[in-house]
Amino acid sequence: MSGPSIRDTFFEECEELLEALVEGLSQMEEDGQNMDVINAVFRSVHSIKGGAGAFGLDQLVGFAHTFETVLDKVRDGEIAVSEPLMSLFHRSGDHLSDLVAAARDGTDTQAETEAALTAELEQHLGEDAEEEEFSFDALTLDLDAAPPLAELQFVIAFSPHRALYQNGHEPLLLFDALAELGQIEVTATHDTLPDFDAFDPDDALLSWRITLTTAESETTLHEVFEFVEGLCDLTISTEERPAEIIPFEPMTELGDSDGDASADHPPSPDPGAAANAAPVCKSTTSSAAKDARGPKPTLRVDLDRVDRLINTVGELIINQAMVSQRIEELDIPTVAHLTNELEAYKLLARDIQEGVMAIRAQPVKPLFQRMSRIVREASDATEKKAKLVTVGDATEVDKTVIERLADPLTHMIRNAVDHGLEQPQTRIEAGKDPTGTIRLSAAHRSGSVFIEIADDGAGLDRERVLAKAIEKQLVPADADLSEPEIDNLLFLPGFSTAGQVSNLSGRGVGMDVVKNAVQALGGRVSITSQHGKGTTFTIVLPLTLAVMDGFVISVADQTMVIPIASILETIRPRTADIHPVGTDCEVVSVRGSYVPIIDVAENLNLADRITDKTTGILLLVETELQGLVALRIAAIHDQRQVVIKSLESNYAAIPGVSAATILGDGKIALILDPEELIRLAQSRGPDPVNQLPRMELRHG
Amino acid sequence: MAETAEIQAESQFEFVTFSAGGQNFCLEITQIREIRRWTPVTALPHTPDDVLGVMNLRGAVIPIFDLAARFGLGKTVDDERNVVIVAAVESTTIGLLVESVSEILSVDTSKIQETPDIKSEATRHSILGVIPVEETMVRVVNLDAVLNAMQSVPA
Amino acid sequence: MTTKVLAIDDSRTIRNLLRVSLEGAGFEFHSACDGEEGVEVFPDVDPDVVITDINMPKLDGFGVIDALRSGPNRTHVPILVLTTESSDDLKSRARDAGATGWIVKPFDDASLVSVLRRLTGHAA
Numbered sequence: 018m019s020g021p022s023i024r025d026t027f028f029e030e031c032e033e034l035l036e037a038l039v040e041g042l043s044q045m046e047e048d049g050q051n052m053d054v055i056n057a058v059f060r061s062v063h064s065i066k067g068g069a070g071a072f073g074l075d076q077l078v079g080f081a082h083t084f085e086t087v088l089d090k091v092r093d094g095e096i097a098v099s100e101p102l103m104s105l106f107h108r109s110g111d112h113l114s115d116l117v118a119a120a121r122d123g124t125d126t127q128a129e130t131e132a133a134l135t136a137e138l139e140q141h142l143g144e145d146a147e148e149e150e151f152s153f154d155a156l157t158l159d160l161d162a163a164p165p166l167a168e169l170q171f172v173i174a175f176s177p178h179r180a181l182y183q184n185g186h187e188p189l190l191l192f193d194a195l196a197e198l199g200q201i202e203v204t205a206t207h208d209t210l211p212d213f214d215a216f217d218p219d220d221a222l223l224s225w226r227i228t229l230t231t232a233e234s235e236t237t238l239h240e241v242f243e244f245v246e247g248l249c250d251l252t253i254s255t256e257e258r259p260a261e262i263i264p265f266e267p268m269t270e271l272g273d274s275d276g277d278a279s280a281d282h283p284p285s286p287d288p289g290a291a292a293n294a295a296p297v298c299k300s301t302t303s304s305a306a307k308d309a310r311g312p313k314p315t316l317r318v319d320l321d322r323v324d325r326l327i328n329t330v331g332e333l334i335i336n337q338a339m340v341s342q343r344i345e346e347l348d349i350p351t352v353a354h355l356t357n358e359l360e361a362y363k364l365l366a367r368d369i370q371e372g373v374m375a376i377r378a379q380p381v382k383p384l385f386q387r388m389s390r391i392v393r394e395a396s397d398a399t400e401k402k403a404k405l406v407t408v409g410d411a412t413e414v415d416k417t418v419i420e421r422l423a424d425p426l427t428h429m430i431r432n433a434v435d436h437g438l439e440q441p442q443t444r445i446e447a448g449k450d451p452t453g454t455i456r457l458s459a460a461h462r463s464g465s466v467f468i469e470i471a472d473d474g475a476g477l478d479r480e481r482v483l484a485k486a487i488e489k490q491l492v493p494a495d496a497d498l499s500e501p502e503i504d505n506l507l508f509l510p511g512f513s514t515a516g517q518v519s520n521l522s523g524r525g526v527g528m529d530v531v532k533n534a535v536q537a538l539g540g541r542v543s544i545t546s547q548h549g550k551g552t553t554f555t556i557v558l559p560l561t562l563a564v565m566d567g568f569v570i571s572v573a574d575q576t577m578v579i580p581i582a583s584i585l586e587t588i589r590p591r592t593a594d595i596h597p598v599g600t601d602c603e604v605v606s607v608r609g610s611y612v613p614i615i616d617v618a619e620n621l622n623l624a625d626r627i628t629d630k631t632t633g634i635l636l637l638v639e640t641e642l643q644g645l646v647a648l649r650i651a652a653i654h655d656q657r658q659v660v661i662k663s664l665e666s667n668y669a670a671i672p673g674v675s676a677a678t679i680l681g682d683g684k685i686a687l688i689l690d691p692e693e694l695i696r697l698a699q700s701r702g703p704d705p706v707n708q709l710p711r712m713e714l715r716h717g
Numbered sequence: 718m719a720e721t722a723e724i725q726a727e728s729q730f731e732f733v734t735f736s737a738g739g740q741n742f743c744l745e746i747t748q749i750r751e752i753r754r755w756t757p758v759t760a761l762p763h764t765p766d767d768v769l770g771v772m773n774l775r776g777a778v779i780p781i782f783d784l785a786a787r788f789g790l791g792k793t794v795d796d797e798r799n800v801v802i803v804a805a806v807e808s809t810t811i812g813l814l815v816e817s818v819s820e821i822l823s824v825d826t827s828k829i830q831e832t833p834d835i836k837s838e839a840t841r842h843s844i845l846g847v848i849p850v851e852e853t854m855v856r857v858v859n860l861d862a863v864l865n866a867m868q869s870v871p872a
Numbered sequence: 873m874t875t876k877v878l879a880i881d882d883s884r885t886i887r888n889l890l891r892v893s894l895e896g897a898g899f900e901f902h903s904a905c906d907g908e909e910g911v912e913v914f915p916d917v918d919p920d921v922v923i924t925d926i927n928m929p930k931l932d933g934f935g936v937i938d939a940l941r942s943g944p945n946r947t948h949v950p951i952l953v954l955t956t957e958s959s960d961d962l963k964s965r966a967r968d969a970g971a972t973g974w975i976v977k978p979f980d981d982a983s984l985v986s987v988l989r990r991l992t993g994h995a996a
Contacts, residue, residue, distance in 0.1 A: 023892060027885040056929075060882070063927050067956050068885035070978040183941060185950035185972040190993040244973035244991075247964065332776045575760065621762035664761075664771065667809050668780040672763050677771060677778045685759040685771050685778055 027068045031117045032383075034061040038110050039386040042103065049098030058106075059088045065113065069120070077116045080131060084109045087141045096141055105141075109134050111390050168199070168232045174252045176224035181248035188225065194241045199231030224250075320416070323376050330370045331564075331660035337366045338657075338681035367658075370564065378413035381459045381468070384423060385410045388430050392455055395434035402441050402451055403434050408458035414466050418538055418558055422468070425531040425542075429470045429554055430455060432528075437472035437552050447549065449473070465540075465582065471553040477546040479503045486512060504544045508532045536692065539565070539580070539675070567659050567688065568636075569680070571651040573618040578659050578678055579636065579689045585645075586637040587653060605635055605647050612637065612645045615698045617689065621673055638691045646695050661688065673697045732822045732848070734855050735802065735815040738790025741855045742815070743822060743848065748804045748860055752818055755799040766792065772812055774803060781812040787863060788840055806860050813863075822855065824848050829857065875992050876900045878919035880910030880936055881954060882928045886977070890923065893981040899988070907931025911939045914947075921992050922951045923975075926962070934969045941970035950991040954979070 041058035048054065066081035088106075090096045112126070112134050119126040173195075177188060195201050206224045229238070238253055245251070341359050349355070385407040396403040414422075438444075438453035445451050456471040479500060486492045486506045498506075506512055510529040535542045540558035559565060559582065567578035568587075586607075594606050595614070604611040614635065635647040659678035662685075664671060675690035732743035733752075758770035758781050767786035771778050781801060785793045793799060793814050801812040829846045845857040877899045879890045887903045894901045902917045904910035908930040914922070922940065926933035933953055940947050950972035955962060966974055972991055975984055 023885065023888045026888050030884045060927050060929065063956065064883045064885075067977050068883055070956065071885065071889055073978075180970075182948060184967065184970050185948045185991070187993065190990060193993060194990050241990075244967075247967055328776070335776065623760070623762060662776075662778045664778060667778060667811060668761075668771070671761055674762065677759070679773050679776065679778075683773050685773050687759065687761070 024072060027072060028117065028121045030068065031065055031121075034065050035110070035114050035117065036383045036386060037061045038113070039389065040382075042106050042110060043386075043389070045098060045106075046103050052092070055088070055092050059085060059092055062088060062113065065117065072120075074120045076126075076131075077113075077120050080109075080116055080135065081113060083135050083138045083142075084113060087138050090141065102141070105134070105137055107390075107393060109138060111393070114390075168230055169255050171227075171229045171231065171235065171238060172254050173227040173229060173238070174224070174250070175227060175242075176250040177245070178248050178250075181245055184245075184248060186245055186248065188223075191241060191245065192225075192227065195227060195229055195238070198233045198237065198241070199229055201230075202228045318376070323373070326373050327377065330366075330373045331662075333366050334370055334564075334658075334660055335679045335681070335683075337363055339683055342681040374415075374564070375413075377416050379416050379419055380411050380413050381419060382407075382410035384419050384426065385457055385459070387423070388426060388457055391427050391430045392434060395431045396438075399435055399438075400440070401434060401438050401453060403438055403453045403455055405430075406454055406456045408456065409460045412459035412461060412466065414459070414558065418466070421534065421538055422556075422558075425534040425556075426457075426468075426470070428531055429528075430457070433470055433472040433474070433552070433554075437474035439475050443475075447475075466558040468556040468558065469553055470556075471551060473551040476548040476550055477504055477507075477544075477552055479546075482506055501545075504546055507544060508542070541692075564658050564660055565688070567657065567678075568653050569655040569657060569686065570634075570653050572621065572689075573623040573651065575623060576654070576680065576684065576686045577650075577689055578686050579648075579650075579691065580675075581656065583638055583691045584636050585639055588635040588637060588647065590635055607637065607645070607647075610645070612647045613643075614647045614649050615695060616649045617694060618649075618651070620694055620698050636691075638695070640692055640695050643695055643699075646691075648691060648694065659686075659688070728826050729823050730826060732824060732855070732857065733802070734819040734822050734850075735800075736817055736819065737793065737813075737815040738785030738788060739816075740788070740790065741819070741850075741853055742784065742858050743855045744802065744804060744858050744860065746821065748806070750803040750805050750810065753801045753803060753812070755801055755814060769814060772801070774810065774812070777810065779803070779810045779812050781814055782863070784813045784815050784858070784863075788843065789837060804860055806864055809864060811864060813858075822848070822850065832856075874898060874900045875921065875988070876902065876917060876919040877921055877923060877988065878910065878914060878917045879903045879923040879954075880905075880907060880928070880933075881923075881925040882906050883925070886925065886954070890984075893979075893984055894988075897981070897985045907933065907936045907939075910936050914940060919949060921988055922949060923954055923988075924951060925954050926966075934965065937966070937969040937971050952987065952991060 038058060038061040041054050041061060044051065044054045045058060062081050062085045066078050066085060069077040069081060084106075087096065091098060091102075096102065112130055115126045116131075118124070175188070175191075177186070181188075192201065192203050204226050206226060231238075235253060235255070242249075242251055341363065344355060344359065388407075389405045392403050392405040395401075433455050434453070437455075439447070439449075441451035444453065454473045456469070456473075458467075458469045458471075460467050483492075483496075483498065483503050483506070486503075486509065487494050487496070489511055491506065491509050491512060492498065507528045508531075510527070512527060512529070532542050535556050535558070538558055540556055542554060542556045544552065544554050546552040565578075566581040568581055568584065570577055570579055588605065588607065590605050595603055596606065596611070597603050598613075603614045605614055606612075633649050633651055634653055635649055638646050638648055640646055659680075661676045662678055664674065664677050664687075671687075673690055673694040674687045675693070676688045677685050678688055680686050731746040733746050733749055734741055734743040736742070753774075756772065758772045760770040761768060761780070767783045769781040769783050772781050783793050785791060793816060796816065798817045799814060800818055801814055802818070803810060803812050805811075829848055832841055832844045832846055835841050843859050843862045845859045848855045848857065875898075877890075877894050879887060879894075879901065880903070881887050881890070882905055884905075887905070891901045891903065902913070902919060904913050907924070907928045910922070910924060911931065922936075924933045924936045928936075931939070933955075937951055937953075940949070940951060951970065953966045953971045953974040954977060955966075955974055956977045963974055973987060975987055
């Protein structure tokens with residue numbers, strides 16, 4: 018059988034457990050008394066420990082055990098939930114996560130971190146923590162390492178209690194087990210049997226006397242009776258030796274005698290270590306509603322299968338379009354009923370497609386949860402106080418999008434703490450809460466996913482941003498830019514936001530990398546900032562990477578597709594609206610402002626520019642840095658959902674083209690990437706965009 | 718019988734021979750997925766002359782190259798007999814436009830000779846070796862080299 | 873006749889490990905991922921032996937034992953408790969609740985199988 022190995026399953030499960038742990042810890046902060054929550058937290062750590070033990074991941078087991086032991090005391094009410102304790106739990110959770118990753122990838126973790134955390138955790142356990150040793154001893158481990166003894170004859174007196182039967186034991190099976198050890202003779206004694214009338218079938222009335230001749234030790238004999246200890250009267254004696262030599266309870270194991278462990282050690286006051294690090298993660302999703310609903314039953318499916326299904330459904334959609342088109346071409350006169358069936362076929366195909374796409378969709382919650390750790394680490398590193406508030410973490414996004422969003426989001430969150438938030442003292446002086454808030458939210462809006470990262474910091478220092486951009490020669494020294502334009506300078510390659518290098522910056526990642534990552538997902542990122550109130554980054558992403566709403570257009574004589582999401586408006590220009598600029602460029606006036614025209618065919622080397630000004634259609638596109646640009650194409654034919662096919666899988670990336678799709682006639686149409694097209698136009702010869710003063714382009 | 722077959726399998730390779738730009742080429746049969754009639758393709762912008770465009774192969778988008786152009790033999794002239802050889806290298810599938818497919822050639826490995834020292838480095842790179850067949854010479858196409866050269870072109 | 877095992881554990885990893893061990897040893901394996909589900913499927917599975925975890929959501933191992941050992945449908949099917957703790961306290965609690973035996977995680981296949989055989993008397 019192919020499929021994930023048990024070990025893979027374990028690490029997969031660990032991810033889920035760690036996720037549950039983070040969520041549980043957040044809930045504990047809101048309600049430290051909720052036993053269900055505390056139990057769930059305990060269980061997460063406990064299950065990780067249990068699985069890790071099975072794979073011999075001793076370091077993971079060790080730390081999980083220490084962590085779990087402290088959680089157990091919280092559960093028993095021996096340790097009170099406090100802010101420093103929660104901080105310790107969060108950091109322990111982070112470390113547990115690192116340990117899991119290290120065990121999975123075979124890498125190392127920070128030994129100092131572990132030592133420090135373990136020490137901190139153990140402070141909550143009191144002195145006996147060090148004495149306590151956990152051990153996993155397999156049940157039938159032979160404790161008696163002595164060499165085989167000579168055969169002895171044991172006499173066993175065995176009188177089961179009623180409970181022995183109630184617990185599912187069967188004396189005959191015990192005798193069988195004994196019989197495996199040597200020669201056995203069993204006699205039942207039924208002196209105690211009552212009259213038939215008084216007979217209670219549930220009662221234990223029989224006793225046995227067994228003689229066993231064996232070379233095995235008495236310990237081994239006791240092991241046979243291990244499970245029935247306390248459920249029977251049992252004496253084992255030998256002819257030669259009296260029974261007392263081996264005490265009655267030989268199976269005493271290294272135990273954590275649970276209850277008394279810290280009764281005489283009240284929770285020790287937490288020393289300074291954890292006191293200064295107090296960022297917390299709060300989730301504003303209604304946890305009450307969530308608890309009531311309970312987890313829905315789920316089915317685990319190999320991702321490859323889903324992707325194959327998605328591909329096939331894509332083919333189905335194309336096939337459906339082809340069939341429709343072919344039938345149309347046949348031009349049958351009485352086609353009405355057929356058209357109805359075709360329409361039904363189309364709707365069904367769409368339904369299947371939507372359903373299949375939904376399989377890949379996942380809530381952003383695990384991603385968001387990871388960010389609470391980033392906030393924690395970033396605030397520690399910068400000595401700021403910060404908390405993360407997440408909103409809409411049930412919002413579902415394509416799995417790949419979530420995966421590829423992790424890095425940009427991490428960077429933006431780090432930035433928000435590092436550059437967005439002020440030092441606590443500054444915040445107090447500004448009349449703000451010394452603890453800054455990073456608000457991470459997700460929502461579905463008009464067919465897109467919106468993700469916002471908002472801080473309540475000081476807002477962008479636009480003077481500094483502009484000065485920096487001029488210093489780096491990203492804009493001319495005399496540039497007169499609007500506030501949004503200055504804000505957008507952050508996304509320029511080569512712009513580094515940090516005035517002074519802080520602990521976090523200098524990682525070599527700028528906002529341009531974030532922007533590229535988001536664009537690679539077919540999304541865009543924008544920024545708004547308010548002085549003294551904070552900065553908000555908004556990421557807009559397509560719901561899925563596999564289909565897209567597009568206009569089917571003509572570019573020169575080729576059929577192409579352009580994403581509808583990128584188009585603000587389509588214009589059929591009048592001659593009077595189009596004005597030449599210089600020798601080679603044109604602008605179109607749109608409600609009083611002049612928008613540069615970029616000829617798509619020309620930029621794709623497909624044909625010469627359309628010279629007749631009245632032919633062709635202009636697509637108004639908003640770009641990040643250029644503002645409005647009009648793309649000139651020959652015609653728009655249709656608006657439809659297209660299945661995205663990568664060009665790179667068999668060939669290579671083509672500038673200005675993001676992917677391809679297959680149209681109803683089976684032909685391939687290229688999907689245009691407007692942003693790239695405009696970049697392409699800029700890099701080629703005369704630049705219609707830069708020939709105009711930029712300010713004029715923006716407003717109308 | 719079975720034994721002879723086995724011996725054959727060890728030292729003999731089967732090649733599909735075809736002509737492109739008036740010259741004879743061949744590809745090892747295991748690299749070929751199928752041979753299709755030529756149908757118009759969708760042109761790709763910003764690509765060199767030997768990249769004709771992309772074609773829909775049962776839902777997959779595969780690039781089609783003009784093999785003659787690739788070997789500097791000029792563009793293949795439109796002809797009804799033109800075919801596309803669909804070939805695969807690892808996970809990449811491509812199509813090669815050729816003038817016509819000739820035959821399947823069973824060749825002993827010892828018959829394959831090194832590529833003669835020719836001027837064009839690119840061409841020499843793209844040919845694994847040559848096989849003398851009667852009066853003619855058949856060139857063994859190095860699919861990897863063709864593919865790499867073509868993929869590295871667009872920037 | 874093969875011996876039917878019902879394993880109740882919220883850890884997929886442990887369920888998988890049990891499945892591999894037990895199916896390999898010729899047992900018929902059924903599983904449930906929490907106590908509630910375990911009790912619910914018990915009549916349908918009608919196992920020869922139950923293996924249950926202690927720490928589980930919804931209904932813990934003690935709850936499972938209690939549910940199976942009491943009420944009108946009580947059963948005397950052997951119940952083996954699977955635990956990471958090897959304390960005597962836990963064992964006596966399990967025994968008091970009505971567990972037939974226990975095995976400490978991580979278990980090795982041989983001892984698990986031998987315990988199951990001991991409790992059921994079946995070869996597999």
